[in-house]
Amino acid sequence: MLGLELGLPIPAEGTGTKSQRLEACLKALPDDGLLQAAQRLLDSPHVSVRGKERLALEDAVWDAGAVIEISGRVRRELAAAIDLDELLHRPDRFERALEQFWHLDDDPVALWTGSSTTSLRGRIHRHVFRNRGDWSTEELFEQLGALEAGSARFTRFLEALIDPATLPDAAAQNRLVEAINTVLTPAGARLEQTGERDGYPHYQLLRTGPGAARQPKTLIFATTIKPDIRFLSVVDNDIEVKQGRDQVLVYNRPGRHPLV
Template identity: 50%
Template sequence: MAEQTDFRRLRSLVDGVLVTLYQRYRHQDLPELCERLGLPSPPADDGTTKHERLTASLQDCPDEQLLHVAQAVLDTEMLLFIETRDLQDAVWAGRDYVEIPGRTRRELAKEFDLTDHLGHPDRFLALLGQLWDLGEDEFNVWGPHRGTLRDDIQRHVIRFSDDWTTEYLFEQLRAFEAPHPRFGHFLEGLASPTVLPDEQAQRRFVEFANHHLQPVGAQLRQEGEVDGYPQFLLLPLGRGTAHRPRNLIFATLGKPDIRFTSALDNDIEIAERANQVLVYDRPVGKDGLLWCDLLSWWQETRDADNAEEAALALYGRMEASLPSQAEGQKNLFWLYHRIYKSQLRDVPALLPEIWVHWDPKSIRERGERAQQNLRMDFLMLLPGNRRVVLEVDGMQHYTRNRGSKPDSAKYAATMAGDRDLKFRGYEVFRFGHDELRDRDRAQLVVADFFRALLGRFPDCSS
């Protein structure tokens, strides 16, 4: 999200900087200074003061140019921390940012092990100094600072790392009540190669942070590289839906006969052919539906005490629902469980052959009023109420007569169904069957996709 820029406040902050900035320059330097900052040319030197000339230039600056001026001041001028902080907050508030609630910040801090970051103490301290008030005079040239927060951090966090908890450090930084953009920049800094010049350490922090961020709809995601290291940005996961699902009907072997036992409460039962589907009817928590949740439900509903045997049985039952000729679907399902094998309990369940709409009549019987995409290849329920649909497109999605004739109407109906799902808050990702037909070649495609989707790195051995 982004707020509407408060141009009156922003103009006041820039003016406050100009009050001291003019003292560093001569009259003849002001035109070049204004050009560098993106300000209009100042009035001629006709006996007015330098401050008056700069103030006149600022008054002539239109609002739409003011953000660029403020950013140029931040980029090129040496300011007191309080001036930098206030300008940054005003500029950042007008840009897209991700909200991280105070509770999430505190829970993250409680579990945050600083060991990797303290391996690079100068870099870590530099990051803190860029974003938080460490209580020092930036223009004091008379040696080391004493009695400041920087001095306390050097002593109680860096030299004697057991003195302060990370939560207490965050409190001293005032990170829990900081504006959302500032806290977001802090997280990005903690994941950056500037602070952590060690890719494995970067990825450890990102995976840890995303465990706390994903339930509130945020994620640190790799968006490029810097000097060969991954660069992570804080981004929203997706808009999600307003509510959590009540019933999940999946692993379908045939179309079940469903009836409502209570239309008011949306309670259903499978009247006939109940063995042809699985129905998960438990509440889905803030972390989404994890494999461990699905396995627990399977064990309890089938009195299966042995977790390993139950896991194999559940996997086998879901695998059996995949169409026999759909090699792409089979490979996607198999590869997902392979690349996350050692961390399977903590990753989202991949539900195959899932009903996302229900109509007791067939599409042919319903005719032009039929809903499309009643059943999808896969569904994942992620933190933040995100519903992610995965489809593997074979020829049946755009041909008729067993693939012998193109069918543009069929393809159009599929796309219309996609749009409907997206308007309802689903995220839809489609794979081409040829991408997944060969299991060995598909492994990299699948691993890269789920790494980006989940912010979780596959097992090293896969």
């Protein structure tokens, strides 16, 4: 049963209509249970939640977690810094990234005709893909609703733009990350490489302002001696092992989660 899959309390049979029983299930859930049920609904292979309803559910779940706030002004500055042509080397991948976060098929007529030139998807095809230069990055962000969306959605969208699934080009990734970080760094955030996917850099947006947890860069372990360690940079946690280097293991690749 879907109710069991979503972790909903199941009322006894014969206690009302289906809608009444569903309402009773939801009322019986604590607040954190509602969020968990919403996440299970989004992940369920048996239910397809689409369009504005899916976006609303995602926002409810994402906004409940840790969020890096990105102001409207910073978003417009980011749009001015992002070269849209860099993202259009693979239009199919770029379109998949867009439809992952925004409601592109907003023309109800398309339900009967199968396609639409007036939907957001149709306008993107016309003004971004076919007639490049019609829309600037800021205009695209405006049409998507990215300038007013919640910060949780916007930050995920920003990460998706430079993800290898969207942009399988390390040089283009680096150029975009540099341009984006030029804007984000003064605002207390930046994109940091946290690993690799399919051989390409994978970036995550991290807070760098006051009180932000820094990514661990060096971990020394598996040693029976006390190595002679010199800090080259306390801020960046750059070290040099002066003596006993051959008797320690040093891990210096960035991790996804900071150690606490």
